Amino acid sequence: MKKKEEHKKEKHQEVEKIIHNAGKVFHVSEKKAHGVVHDRQHKIKHRLKQHIHHEQHKKHHEPHAGQDHGQHAVQHSHVEHHHAEHHQPHVEHQHIEHSHEQHKVQGNSDAEMSKRPDADEIKRVSVVVANLKKEVAKAVTGQEEIVDSLIRALICDGHVLLEGVPGIAKTLAIKTLAIVSGCSSKRIQFTVDLLPTDITGVTTYTPGKGFETIKGPIFANFVIADEINRSPSKTQSALIEAMQEKQVTIGKQTFFLSPPFFVMATQNPLEQSGVYSLPEAQVDRFLFKLIMGYPKYHDEEKIMGENMTLKKFEEFNLKAVTTPEEIMKMQVLTKRIYIDDKIKKYILDIVTKSRTKDFKDGHYIDWGGSPRASIALFIASKAEALMRGRNFVIPSDVRRVAHEVLRHRIILTYRAKAEGITSDKIVDEILSKEHA
Numbered sequence: 357m358k359k360k361e362e363h364k365k366e367k368h369q370e371v372e373k374i375i376h377n378a379g380k381v382f383h384v385s386e387k388k389a390h391g392v393v394h395d396r397q398h399k400i401k402h403r404l405k406q407h408i409h410h411e412q413h414k415k416h417h418e419p420h421a422g423q424d425h426g427q428h429a430v431q432h433s434h435v436e437h438h439h440a441e442h443h444q445p446h447v448e449h450q451h452i453e454h455s456h457e458q459h460k461v462q463g464n465s466d467a468e469m470s471k472r473p474d475a476d477e478i479k480r481v482s483v484v485v486a487n488l489k490k491e492v493a494k495a496v497t498g499q500e501e502i503v504d505s506l507i508r509a510l511i512c513d514g515h516v517l518l519e520g521v522p523g524i525a526k527t528l529a530i531k532t533l534a535i536v537s538g539c540s541s542k543r544i545q546f547t548v549d550l551l552p553t554d555i556t557g558v559t560t561y562t563p564g565k566g567f568e569t570i571k572g573p574i575f576a577n578f579v580i581a582d583e584i585n586r587s588p589s590k591t592q593s594a595l596i597e598a599m600q601e602k603q604v605t606i607g608k609q610t611f612f613l614s615p616p617f618f619v620m621a622t623q624n625p626l627e628q629s630g631v632y633s634l635p636e637a638q639v640d641r642f643l644f645k646l647i648m649g650y651p652k653y654h655d656e657e658k659i660m661g662e663n664m665t666l667k668k669f670e671e672f673n674l675k676a677v678t679t680p681e682e683i684m685k686m687q688v689l690t691k692r693i694y695i696d697d698k699i700k701k702y703i704l705d706i707v708t709k710s711r712t713k714d715f716k717d718g719h720y721i722d723w724g725g726s727p728r729a730s731i732a733l734f735i736a737s738k739a740e741a742l743m744r745g746r747n748f749v750i751p752s753d754v755r756r757v758a759h760e761v762l763r764h765r766i767i768l769t770y771r772a773k774a775e776g777i778t779s780d781k782i783v784d785e786i787l788s789k790e791h792a
Contacts, residue, residue: 472694472747481511481686482745487677491536495672496529497662498655505646505760506533506620508739511686514643514732515599515619517584517634517764521626524648530580530620531669537683538676539577539616546587548630552594559607569606574598577614577680581621585631592638595619599641616683636767643732644757645764647780686742693738695749702751703733705790706758710766710782715789717782720772725765732761751791759783 473481485507492503502518506529509516518526527543534541544555557572573579574595584592598604599619603612621642624631639645651659709715711724736757741749763779 471692473689473692473742474747477689478742478745478747481689481742484678484682484686485743488533488536491674491677492529492532494674495532495669496525497659498651499525499529499648502529502646502648503533504743505644506530508736508743508757509644510537510616510618510683511690511742512643512735512739513616513618513687513690514735515641516621517639517642517645518620518622518648519625519645520622520648521650522624524650526622526648527580527582528669529648530578530622532672532674533620534578534580535674536677537578538679539618539683540614541578541580542573542576543580543582544573545582546584546591548586548588550587550591552591555591555594556598556604557606559609569609569611571606571611572604574604575611575613577616577618579617579619581619583624584621585623585634588632589635589638592632592634595621596638596641614680616680616687639764640726640728642764643736644760646760647763690735690739690742693741693747693749695734695738699737699749699751699754700734702790703730703737703754706733706754706762706786709786709790710762715785717777717785720768720775720777721766721782722769723767725762729762729765732765733757736761755787758787762786 488507489500489503496503506516510533516530518530520526531541531543544550553572555572555574557570557574559567559569561567579598581595598613598617602615602617603610605611619642623634650656707725707730709724710721710729713719713721713724733754737749737753740753740757741747744753759780762783766779766782768777768779768782
């Protein structure tokens, strides 16, 4: 028993001795490590003093260059000092990159703002628009909102679908704008037997001359497509390439259309027999769909004495108040109108709302607005701002053009049509939910 106790005691003493010796080693290592760090910090401070002394001496001879270099050296030593104290250098690097990205975004915004039209350019557009309205009013009484929308679409470089009951001067309004704009114009009366080649043109063979291309009425600045829904889809679709690509393919040849190119189509919503609904792909290519209503009481009183029944069109003495070149300049100015990121978000929120359908009458929507809806709101709000004498867009500009942009892009269900729910009512509800 005594031998076993003595043996345990010896083992215990050996363990305590090992622990004691390990503590000494750790203490020495700790002191050495501390000494290394201290020595490193001392060397950094010494180098820093040398740099400062050197730059102060250099500053005496080269004040400006020495100051910049000295600041760089101090910053470099400061970063190295932090590295010695086990700081993470990539954190500062990430901060610099983040600041660079912010500066880049700010730079893009500043660049957009610098491109905005100046006061003289805005004034020139205001004069042209005022002259157009004044000249159109010689032949078209009232309907100021429709005339404004037609001019807005023109400077957006878009196309218009004008819908209304017969006898309210739809064709007259479009024909008048074509003349006062100083552009070439052609009118196509759509009928059930109209062929696509009757619009675009055809390649023919003439003895002695060979093959030649006869261009159709699509080759004009202003194309009036009267009662477009009286022709079948095959004929209506002949306009698609011209409206979107601004070019026409006849046979094996492709011809570019002269700018500005503007299609103004009318359709009668009342008749059901002998008419063909426009394909969705065709309708979507119209920037605006305008609904032309009855004239006001006092306007109709004036119309009774000044109309096409009592007076020939030539007797209105309409004159061109602008040129195709001036119109193209206005189209360029429209693109330069500044639109803030908050307004862009407002536009996206409106279009997205038509897709998510998360509001009271959302279940009446079959299909929401396509990306063309966002694009159309974007450019149309710029044109609205320009026509109102501003070089920047505000939320009310978006709201003013929302109905004419969205009413033909929001597709309703059959239930909505049966219950008398219109796309304009849906747009009203979306605008009441979304705020800039």
